[in-house]
Amino acid sequence: MQRTQPVYLDNAATTPVDPRVLEAMLPYLKGDFGNPASGAHVYGQTAARAVEQAREQVAALLNADKTEIAWTSGATESNNLAIKGAAFAHGKRKKHLVTVATEHKAVLDTMHWLETQGFAVTVIEPESNGLILLSKFAAALRNDTVLASVMLVNNEIGVIQDIAALGHICRQRGVLLHVDAAQATGKLPIDVASLPVDLMSLTAHKTYGPKGIGALYVRRNVAVECQMHGGGHERGLRSGTLPTHQIVGMGECFRLAQTALATEVPRIRAQRDRLWAALRDIDGVQLNGDFAARVAHNLNISVRRCDLPLSVVTDISISSASACIAGQASHVIAALGGELSATVMRVTLGRFNTDAEIDFAAQYLRGKITACRAQSNAMQRESRVIHPVT
Ligand SMILES: Cc1ncc(COP(=O)(O)O)c(C=O)c1O
Structure with missing residues (x-):
């Protein structure tokens, strides 16, 4: 044939954009083009309302609070912001990080760059099935470990790490846990209210949304130093004019993911x-x-x-x-x-x-x-x- x-x-x-997501985005490329930061007039107010609705939709997929969601350009940026941001926020006292050999390059290369900035990094080797031994993970943590980064779902082999157990170990040792969940949204339930996770990277284009938009979940009271300086958007965590149409697309694709799961x-x-x-x-x-x-x-x-x-x-x-x-x-x-x-x-x-x-x-x-x-x-x-x- x-x-x-x-x-x-x-x-x-990447996934194709769901037609329902495209429909939701289009008005914000046409008449509703205002800058969400322009609070003085109706164009800006309409855009700001759409951005906040999308923030609620993204938070809902994780069972997070909407104040814990910051927009980024995708999971690469979220990983950079989470890992560098946490390392620099806490790096005066703690200079060690832990990750896994099978992480995405956006995590591994960020870690390697931090090594050039005076941090030490331990890279754990997984077992032959791709999973991490909890005992190996616990043994890799040190008294000066600031953060561990472990992905929820591997992008190549699709294995799911036991984030609940890893997070529990981190909590006991006072270590922050960052999770790259780029490949997990819409594929399995995620509940940060019960998971001991501090930071979680998200992206829209693996979940039937547009490319070039993502988010970082930052648990309340977890300090992260901003990596993009400018107008102080996203409560100072990530500056830059918000791309309303992309954000609306991410909100809609995460809403659909939740209903379709x-x-x-x-x-x-x-x-x-x-x-x-x-x-x-x-x-x-x-x-x-x-x-x-x-x-x-x-x-x-x-x-x-x-x-x-x-x-x-x-x-x-x-x-x-x-x-x-x-x-x-x-x-x-x-x-x-x-x-x-x-x-x-x-x-x-x-x-x-x-x-x-x-x-x-x-x-x-x-x-x-x-x-x-x-x-x-x-x-x-x-x-x-x-x-x-x-
Ligand atoms: C696990 C994982 N992390 C991060 C990324 C990067 O995401 P983005 O394309 O949104 O920057 C990808 C995409 O390839 C991925 O699969």
């Missing part, structure tokens, strides 16, 4: 499990990351002895990483101790994938992987033939 458009299965990279997750899980069932018996195929402690939409597999570049996987859009190819190396797969020569494929489903698309993808991928394995087996047999020297 020839398709006009590849099936989109890269929803961990109960039905969307089981439907996507059933599709993902059907896809995995179609691939799991192929010789050389192996799942990366724990299967049970994993979000419903993620499948990440390694295929041993198979060189399958993305350029030949044209009818479905997925992410691929081979740990051995320069520039494409996955630090996550490497941290799990995965086979470096294997082809790695990340397939991530989303709200708009149909059953027919998943069945097509299953058949298509099975065909590609089987052909690739057959070719590499034939090449191996050929290399074993001893040619007589003439």
Whole structure:
């Protein structure tokens, strides 16, 4: 079957904007264009009302208070603000930070930069299933640890860390916990009223909202030094004119995520499990990351002895990483101790994938992987033939 458009299965990279989100945003790109900081007139007041409604919608998804939500440009900025902001706010007395080798680069590189500013960083290695041992985490904390940063859902392998248990350890030791939840919103329930978490990074574009807008949850009374100086917006935490249309989009996509969670997750899980069932018996195929402690939409597999570049996987859009190819190396797969020569494929489903698309993808991928394995087996047999020297 020839398709006009590849099936989109890269929803961990970004999601399409839900049409309902676009509809909610449009008025703020047209007549309601006022600056939310212009409180003196109706244009500004209308925009400010929309911004505050969106703040309530974002807070509601986390069960937070709206005063604990600050707008940013996305999870990269939120991670920078949380980690640098907390380190500098508390860094006179405490100079040590803890994170995990499988974190997003926006966390790891921020941590490495802080090392150049006089901080020490401990990077914990996860177990081979991608999860962190609580005892290892507890042992990494020191008396001068200011903050630990652990993501809720991994962007490559989809594993879910036990944030409640990690947060409990942090509380006992007087350490702040920052959580990158960019990949978690709309994928599992989040309740910061019961989770011992101090800072949480959020973004809209992984949850059917627009790119370029995010937020940082800052628990009340947690000190964070601002990283963007200027007009003192967001109560001094992050200056810059608020992009009303983007903010409205984030509020709406988080509102929709909350209402969809109960039905969307089981439907996507059933599709993902059907896809995995179609691939799991192929010789050389192996799942990366724990299967049970994993979000419903993620499948990440390694295929041993198979060189399958993305350029030949044209009818479905997925992410691929081979740990051995320069520039494409996955630090996550490497941290799990995965086979470096294997082809790695990340397939991530989303709200708009149909059953027919998943069945097509299953058949298509099975065909590609089987052909690739057959070719590499034939090449191996050929290399074993001893040619007589003439
Ligand atoms: C876990 C995680 N953190 C942070 C980011 C960066 O988010 P943003 O694109 O909103 O800056 C991403 C997106 O790739 C992510 O998956």
